[in-house]
Amino acid sequence: MEYPIAGVIVSPLILAGTGFVVGVLGGFLGVGGGFLAGPLMFWAGVPIDFVVGTDLAHMTGKSLVAARSHRALGHVDIRLAMLMVLGTVPGVEIGAQIIEALKPRGNTEQVVGIFYVIILSLIGTFTAWESLRAIRMRRTEHIDAQDAVERTGLLYRSRLFRIPPLVQLPVSGVGEVSVWAILFVGLLTGVLAGFLGVGGGFLRMPLMVYALGIPTHVAVGTDLFEIVISAGYGTVSHALKGNVDVLIALTMQTGAAIGAQIGVAATRYVSGPSIRLVFSFLPFIAAAMVLLRIAF
């Protein structure tokens, strides 16, 4: 089927199937799934500038569905999400402007593709290492998974650096954390969202867990809630620049809606470190797909 806005012919079944897979992942892992949907669209032949904008559009709707389900389960920290948005929105705009700056040079696909591979490989490696360490520590020392992460992760060390102002996050069970740390996480993931067309959840969720000390299930829900706002902004920003094919986004969302429900249901049966371990090898798959498209 032809999608004339992006100027590409793709089967709607592939797009809806992609939406379904990333919907399951989104609900299950608390990430928008853009890190997988983007490479899949790119691999299917969608131009990279449309991949970036359309991916953000599709994620906005999908994340709204998943975030509502997580909020009903009490897994959304609104205060944390709103603070993070203050960093994410400027970051998204910076990322979108980088794409615009690359367009005249004609090497957007190569630059974005290489960044995809680097970022995805780093995230996969770090998450696998940290998850295995947390699971091993839980087994040997008989402590709670969150405590394991706190003792070994960045949080334990970063608490030495309490740059004011500090904020309390009672919903997440975090006593005090620097507002700057939250804004930094938001800004960093926002740039990636605007530049790579991903929600940034694949980076934001580990950062929330490891750097801010948020429990995994709250990080999942809060991340999805944050994606609704930041990806919504990214959608409008990229659409104004002509980088969004709404027909592709709507097609993908039909599959994502049902996938998200299945993903949310699955979180009841798997513990935090196990979720992160499952999550860890997915970035490598996405990286391989991007490499294939760049190489051939």
Add this chain to the structure above:
Amino acid sequence: MMPIKQKTTENTDPSFKPLMRSLALELCIYAPLVTIYFIIVLHFAKEPLIQLYEQGSTSYAFLTLFLILMQGVLLEAFTSWLLRRIGLR
């Protein structure tokens, strides 16, 4: 040595098989209905959306956001209704 902490939630449901059965059934009903819906939407909305895009208007950007959010909410409501309707939620 620290004591073992047991984290429980009121939402925990041990009935994994019925849940998976209900989701599979929902998927079977959902797929053809959504396919029909999508064909109708494409039929009526395709041309106006392409025209808006080609005009490069701000309304295309905000309509995109509106459509994607509306479809998200509607599809969630539909899938939830479907589960209740077939008596599996």
